[in-house]
Amino acid sequence: MNFRQPLPDMTFDDLRVGDRFALGTHRYEREDMIAFASQADPMPFHLSDEGAAGHAVFEGMSASGWQTVCLMGKMINQLWTKTSVKGLAGAGVDEIRWYTPVYVGDELTFTMEIAAIRAFASKPSQGIMTMRVVATREDGSENAAMSILGVFQRDPQAPDPGTLPGSKGSV
Numbered sequence: 001m002n003f004r005q006p007l008p009d010m011t012f013d014d015l016r017v018g019d020r021f022a023l024g025t026h027r028y029e030r031e032d033m034i035a036f037a038s039q040a041d042p043m044p045f046h047l048s049d050e051g052a053a054g055h056a057v058f059e060g061m062s063a064s065g066w067q068t069v070c071l072m073g074k075m076i077n078q079l080w081t082k083t084s085v086k087g088l089a090g091a092g093v094d095e096i097r098w099y100t101p102v103y104v105g106d107e108l109t110f111t112m113e114i115a116a117i118r119a120f121a122s123k124p125s126q127g128i129m130t131m132r133v134v135a136t137r138e139d140g141s142e143n144a145a146m147s148i149l150g151v152f153q154r155d156p157q158a159p160d161p162g163t164l165p166g167s168k169g170s171v
């Protein structure tokens with residue numbers, strides 16, 4: 001799998017549909033899972049093994065899927081801070097999928113691919129990008145996926161990245 005390296009001088013206008021970035025890995029620890037679930041998703045199966053006992057889906061205490069989504073957002077932000085890509089605002093989420101539970105000690109690898117990118121016709125100094133983020137298990141299977149849209153600063157004099165050859169610019 002080829003990943004693009006984030007460079008300090010990389011801007012929104014340098015990005016293309018299909019660009020892929022390695023975001024990092026995360027190992028899920030019991031204390032962090034309980035702390036997150038206690039604040040944001042206090043379902044019994046996210047708080048203890050006892051709370052998950054006899055559950056039809058979970059074999060033990062599982063991480064909240066929202067914890068994984070929050071990690072995805074954090075890792076996207078960390079990626080862009082290594083570049084000159086300037087995020088202005090979130091524009092929505094098209095998809096969130098949780099395929100398998102995450103248990104204590106599981107390690108997920110996060111990647112992001114640009115699914116669509118274009119300049120705003122009415123505001124050429126801004127553009128919108130759809131990013132598909134995937135969390136993968138150690139065996140290579142997908143654990144979770146999210147498609148998120150963001151509004152970014154761009155050079156109004158640069159060509160619209162969504163109109164360049166090989167680009168699928170619609171967002």
